[in-house]
Amino acid sequence: MSSRIPVTVITGFLGAGKTTLLRNLLKNSNQRLAVIVNEFGSVGLDGDLIRSCGFCPEDDMEGRLVELNNGCLCCTVQDDFLPTMEKLLSRSESLDGIVIETSGLALPKPLLQAIEWPQIRSKVFINGVVTLVDSQALSLGSPVGDVKALEEQRKLDESIDHITPIKDLFSDQLTCADLVLLSRSDLVDSNVVESIKIDISSGLREGTAILPISYGEINPSLILGLRNDKDSHSSFFSNKISSKHEHEHEHEHEHEHLEVISTSICFEANITQSEIKNVLMPLVQNFQILRLKGRFWLPDKPLPLQVQMVGPRMSTWFEKAPEDVWRPEQGGLELVALSLKEGLENEIQLGFNKRFS
Numbered sequence: 001m002s003s004r005i006p007v008t009v010i011t012g013f014l015g016a017g018k019t020t021l022l023r024n025l026l027k028n029s030n031q032r033l034a035v036i037v038n039e040f041g042s043v044g045l046d047g048d049l050i051r052s053c054g055f056c057p058e059d060d061m062e063g064r065l066v067e068l069n070n071g072c073l074c075c076t077v078q079d080d081f082l083p084t085m086e087k088l089l090s091r092s093e094s095l096d097g098i099v100i101e102t103s104g105l106a107l108p109k110p111l112l113q114a115i116e117w118p119q120i121r122s123k124v125f126i127n128g129v130v131t132l133v134d135s136q137a138l139s140l141g142s143p144v145g146d147v148k149a150l151e152e153q154r155k156l157d158e159s160i161d162h163i164t165p166i167k168d169l170f171s172d173q174l175t176c177a178d179l180v181l182l183s184r185s186d187l188v189d190s191n192v193v194e195s196i197k198i199d200i201s202s203g204l205r206e207g208t209a210i211l212p213i214s215y216g217e218i219n220p221s222l223i224l225g226l227r228n229d230k231d232s233h234s235s236f237f238s239n240k241i242s243s244k245h246e247h248e249h250e251h252e253h254e255h256e257h258l259e260v261i262s263t264s265i266c267f268e269a270n271i272t273q274s275e276i277k278n279v280l281m282p283l284v285q286n287f288q289i290l291r292l293k294g295r296f297w298l299p300d301k302p303l304p305l306q307v308q309m310v311g312p313r314m315s316t317w318f319e320k321a322p323e324d325v326w327r328p329e330q331g332g333l334e335l336v337a338l339s340l341k342e343g344l345e346n347e348i349q350l351g352f353n354k355r356f357s
Helices: 018-028 045-051 058-064 077-089 108-115 135-139 147-156 166-176 190-201 220-224 273-286 344-351
Strands: 005-012 033-037 065-067 097-101 124-134 179-183 209-212 240-242 259-268 289-297 305-310 313-318 332-339
Touching (some): 005 108, 018 033, 018 045, 018 097, 033 058, 065 077, 124 135, 124 220, 124 305, 135 190, 190 209, 220 289, 273 305
Parallel strands (some): 033 065, 179 209
């Protein structure tokens, strides 16, 4: 596992299903996660819902669940967020990741900028911004299911320093997203889901996937990423991952389950750092890559370059590799990717001009 802690941001309007998703991730990921919850106006409610899912021992709860109820997190970054992150990172050896659930009023950009602050930037990386969109509400004409409740939340937050219209907030949530989840997709027809995808895609960065979900259920690896090198080569990821939920619900809408293809790639090649982004970024859109992680061994560098991708977001840094991992004689790469289309391995080989021995 990398020495840097992955930070995953879950955003979306009040009622979009953020807490439901988070509960499912905490219960099913088998990861030691710390959680920062920011939901002003419903003080204690989201925290109680998360606490009750039993994601960690009770005596460890205080160090794993942090409730920030002093207002919209994007407006209290310096006062609340940075001290909280520094406290969590002081015990990073006991954590696999940090998940932040933002307020329904939060602008994601200030939060992402704060993660790049010198005090913490070398200890973490942005593991992804996941935006939840209420399919049912949007099908009725608004991204917010309960506009009145959202406005009440805004009035109660004395620290908020932006009076941003709902349309602009929604645009910011989409622009920052590395992955969009259409919640409550079981409550609308499949053709409506497809129409929503088309409507919001113009507000997304190229390569940002849109996945319909119901009841907050999705394979945790798509949100949190692959946990470590052992996971990358496990049989669980050797074929296809299904994110279909198994419950029987009282509704008539049928949706195909999501099949995610796992690809492991390892070969020797003379790779330069400048060409990595040029090769990988076009493949994100062409093969709908949801996750990619691994390392590049560059001939002129003593340490391998760690790479983490979620949708169009790429994070890289040089870091010592464990002693027992594969090492090329000169240069090469070792990657694992989760995508929605097959054929990724061949394209990566072609892109980096694989040299067969």
